[in-house]
Amino acid sequence: MVSISKKVDRAVDRTPIHAKIMDAETKTFIILVCSIALAHGGVRVMWGALCPIVFGERRWAQLSDAKQYEIRLAFNCAVNGILAPALVYPALTSTPPLNQNGLYATVFPRHEGSVLGCAASVGYLLYDLLAMLSNFTVSIKANGVVAYNLYIWHHALSIMFWPVAVLHNSFVFFVNWFVASEASSTFLAARGAMLSLGTINTPVGVAVQLGFVASFFMSRIYVMPNLIKSIYYADWGQVPAWQANIARCTVPLPFLLNIYWWMMILRSMYKVIFGKKRGGKGKKAA
Numbered sequence: 001m002v003s004i005s006k007k008v009d010r011a012v013d014r015t016p017i018h019a020k021i022m023d024a025e026t027k028t029f030i031i032l033v034c035s036i037a038l039a040h041g042g043v044r045v046m047w048g049a050l051c052p053i054v055f056g057e058r059r060w061a062q063l064s065d066a067k068q069y070e071i072r073l074a075f076n077c078a079v080n081g082i083l084a085p086a087l088v089y090p091a092l093t094s095t096p097p098l099n100q101n102g103l104y105a106t107v108f109p110r111h112e113g114s115v116l117g118c119a120a121s122v123g124y125l126l127y128d129l130l131a132m133l134s135n136f137t138v139s140i141k142a143n144g145v146v147a148y149n150l151y152i153w154h155h156a157l158s159i160m161f162w163p164v165a166v167l168h169n170s171f172v173f174f175v176n177w178f179v180a181s182e183a184s185s186t187f188l189a190a191r192g193a194m195l196s197l198g199t200i201n202t203p204v205g206v207a208v209q210l211g212f213v214a215s216f217f218m219s220r221i222y223v224m225p226n227l228i229k230s231i232y233y234a235d236w237g238q239v240p241a242w243q244a245n246i247a248r249c250t251v252p253l254p255f256l257l258n259i260y261w262w263m264m265i266l267r268s269m270y271k272v273i274f275g276k277k278r279g280g281k282g283k284k285a286a
Contacts, residue, residue: 026167029119033163036123037130040076044131047075055197066141067196073131074189080124081186085219088117088179095230096173103235106247110172117179118166122159129155154257161250170239171247177227178254181219187212213265220258228255 051071052060060068091111096104132139132151140148162178165171190208194200200209231251236244 029115029163029167032119033123033126036120037127040124040127043079044072044076048072063196065138069135069138070142070196071193074193076124077189078186080121081182081189084117084121085180085183087120088113088176091176092180094226099235101235104230104233105238106234106236107170107238110166110169114166114172114176118162118175121179121182122162125155125158157250157253161246168243170243171251173230174227174251177223183219184212184215187215216265221262224255
């Protein structure tokens, strides 16, 4: 009887049920991310084939490789800027829920929108990262060295850490808002394409630029005080030390990056508004 009992014990899979679920969720998440990345690759191929038709073969042929590259990628960026925020929107809250000790929870049941939104965004980032690395020279020309390096690090860190947070139900609140902030990317993509086409100074171009500034401020700057408060008063004791250390190092990075980009936007706006005015005075004086 003892030997039979031992054989039964060996045959029974005693893996904790939460570990099994996590494994299944991880596999499903990876498949979803890879499928979205491949879909973006397909969209790029189709959009690239349509570009000469949409913009005219002669006009398209006159554009530099960097400008063609910018326009080809703009469509994918715009799609992600609509899809990922739309999926994560139902999961958004102004702050995480409070624990009994009065601190903001770092671990709490996630909404399905968190998984779908994160997968959509990570899938796009994976595709875009591979596109930038495989088109290194033309991507540098299109973005500049500084922006290129910032994009590489932004994409790589997001791909590594956002899924970890979502799949562990930890710090999901911050990932939700990082995904939602991609809403400004739709206007950014349109702006980049219009700059490449030389149509940015048209009424539509002005509207796109205003939309970009407004969407960037609302999705990345306006919400920042609540995000900072939520991490400052977070209940770090809810998560293992390794997760807490990763969060302390990585969560503030998007804040710093968004502040840097916002300063660049304000600088550009200042040049547009006051630069022309000064130029006009100079010509009059001459």
